[in-house]
Amino acid sequence: MAVSFHLKELRLSEGTIIEPPLDGMTVFTGPNNSGKSALLRELVTAIHHHPYDSGQEAHWVNSVQIHQSGDGEDLLAWLKERGREPRFDRSSGRSVIPGPSDHDQSGMDTDEFLSTWASGSVSSISYLLVNDQWTEGRLGNQTDSHVWNQSRPPSHPSQLLWDDKEAHLKFSNLFERAFGQPITINRYTPQIHLQIGSTGMEDTAPPAGPQLREAYAALPLLQQQGDGMRAFTNILLHTLVRPAPIIVIDEPEAFLHPPQARLLGRYLALHTPSPCQVFVATHSVDFLSGALEGNALLRKSSPKGLSLARISRKENEISAKTLNSESVRDILDNPLLRYSNIVSGLFHDGVILCEAEGDCHFYAATIDALRKSGQHENVTLLHVNGKARLADAAHKLRTCGIPTAIIADLDYLNDENKLKEAVLLLGGDWNDIDAEMDYLRKHVSSSVTARPAAEVKKEIASIIGNARGRETLSKFQMEQITELLKTADGWKSLKVAGVSALIGDAHGAAKRILEYLARLGIFLVPVGELECWVREVPSGRKSVWLTRVFDEGHHERPSMELRDFTQAAMTYLSAA
Template sequence: MQQKAPAARGRNKASPSGVTTPSLPERPHARLKEIQFSDGTIMGLTPGEIIVFVGPNNAGKSAALKEIYGRLAHGQNFPTRVTTRVEFESSETGQEVEEWLARTARRDHLGNYIVSMVGTIHRGIVAINWDHRNLNGIQSLANTMILHLGTEARLSAVNPVDLVNLVTEVITHPLHRLYDDDELEERLDRIFFRAFRQNLIVNRGAGRQVMLHSGKRPKLPKGKDRQSNDFRTAVNQLPAVNDQGDGIRAFVGILASVLAADRDIILIDEPEAFLHPPQATTLGRVLAEETPTDRQLLVATHSTDFLRGMLDHSSPRVRVVRIQRAGDVNYIRELSPTTVRNVWADPLLRYSKVLDGLFHDAVLVCEGDADCRFYGAMLDAISANNSGPDIALVYGAGKSRIATIVQALKAIGVPVRVVVDFDILADEAGLRNLVESLGVNGPKSKRIGIQLGLQLSNEGLESLRQKLAMKSWEFLIKLKPLHSLKET
């Protein structure tokens, strides 16, 4: 798969918007280099890329993220089914890693290392594990370089945590970082306000705990600072984020974890979970904008809204990869940047349901919304007593745009079929364009038009209409029970 030029690498973690993350001590780095999937596809990666995995249910998107983390942490013997090989690269030696820990970590009473935002790493095995990392994974060092955010992790990230001594103790939680870094709090507050029209405030007067509140930020009393009793009281009266709905908790948990942690590889499964569509779109856009340019972000999503947010940013960093499973094989197709630009440049396509096709087994393209409802009812009737692939119905707002939709869906490997009105026969050029978009070559597409014209003149309009109606019914019956839709 096509690789992009690697981003510049340095200590200042700058986001595309020009904002830098907290300056942290230098540490060893790990970058994903290649991922091979069960269909044999090898996907190369470079620093700074954002990979968005899309596809129908049970295609292997979430499993791919788990396997990537498992292979990095536990080595090539970690059991997998979606991926067959995961390679990463790093330049440090085991001795250099050990020296980094000795220089930056604190020690417990046994001499083990206590690392900020990670926890305990046992001494004596670090250099050995690192020098055998390609075979056995990086083991306990994984969480110093990889952030894997599942559902529970993002929700619990906003729960109040015990305050630590920022001088003598190790920071262990994203809320500690927010407590200690005013710039990071302001940055997250701006993002939160975009999504929910409320402020996000760190409560620095909650006794032995650090917690977050949402609402209208209290004004500082004249001549007083945020440690004043009046300000602390006003903050405490605001709703606590951990008492809010799962949507707010998940949104804040993801961004606090991503922005506060210094990780080379970030894996997020279903970031849109619990979010309404507008917030899912905002989250996609924010992650594309704010993820530092030397980090790799891999996301598995089921949401067209989240994907729209990612693509709205128009960043060359974003790559869309579709996974579709047939039996025990996971087939991989990458959406080319040219195809994305073509869809995004057409307002009717950009705001239609074309992208929904990425999350279904196949797509049936009709002319209008009423056609979609009619054929959807037919498909429901056919599939009442038997299961089959998940078919999305998409309309093209007329015949002229259907060929463009077909080309966009086929470019990423989405199986697609078309149902158009009878009057397509009156437009020879339009019919040929449509048939060719489905993969039929020029001479053959012309013969199809001639044959239909001869049938019309020989049999009459009503007879041909009845035959085409029967063909449509047979077509839908054949479409629904298919179990392998790898090819278009």
């Protein structure tokens, strides 16, 4: 039986149970000061002192369940593979397992070591089972080592790269993709240093000739490089090169530019050896996006999982929501969600989803006008490129514990299937509005208007202008003419005129539907569509309209109706 050691269950103090993938990554997200780093530290303490009593000092971790398997012989074989086999200590006349310092004189009695493993108490041997990487130690020299007694396997990751040229090449290729230069190791010196660049020469049998020595001497040491390069390499080395069964990394994005943070997330998801559990606390949407991309690439060839846990803290109350591996796969199966900025919502206290980027800009400006000098809410506006994925994205964000609202144009009512899906996904019951929707649909659909030919001809002429000869129409002109030739049905008129164009029972039905949807967090524009909020600016191409709205300062003086509408969405988020 092979040795196995992993975290089976993490129970938080407020009751949430997290079941991390047995082979893969668990990512903790949340706003600043929510307690992500504190949770990781308590998790490490709980593992190091398993079986664990949370005591009075723990705020996050109530208990952990550890799974371990393998007998004493299996454990000794596992240790030997890692250069940690028992050694005879002459001073004590005992067989000892090398300690964290990797000196023969330091270590734990072998029989005591095996007894500890068999008892399930791992506190004295946890340094072999858990590798925790904290921001404050990220820039320390974790890559240098020394040439060891090569009758034994290497025990340090750099020793393994020294010993295994194939592993060295793989690691160097990953580094070069990030920083444009390979990693080189001088195998002719007693100390093992990672160096940047290439000698341009083949290694020879020792001793090295003068030219090769000079070439190695000219290469800069990794430890003399910038903070970002050292931080990136320290994480990569101790996670990808024969890692401990459990890896804990706090803020892996620290010291990194966004592209490197994204690449690091991808690398850890793609290349961490199996089996290994990686626990990460991050503020970085770039790191999280990279991890999602890497996990998506693995799905057809590897069973590795990725789960998300969002934690938050308001005053003295803490809470956590999880998105397990199966739910994360739903995101990975949708490239629009995977490659969009939707995942950035995990780092905010609330999200408003819109159809398009321009909508986000407009409503963000309105929120700023409402806020003025008041408290800044940690709310972000994100878009999903149309109406089709609004409800699905909102549902996934809510599953992670993020209050989420939707703002969409009034014609969202025109697609009954999508609207019904949204109502069900976001906690409603279609039967609550089925009768009103049926009445409104029949009323609006019965109204079809065909425009007089002379009027259509006049408007086409105004679009074409003074074109002559072989002059072709622009794309925008063709779009305008296509839109003009469409028959104006009731839904189109409703989108332009808004709910106020309805009278009698139809108006009452529409108002009740909008009020019901608002209670679910779906806010439909009552004036019709985005451009109808500022009718002084001619509608047409949204980007042109939006530019004029901002250039002319209309966003600084929103109408009372727009203020009330936007404030309703914000109030929904704060109450959720």
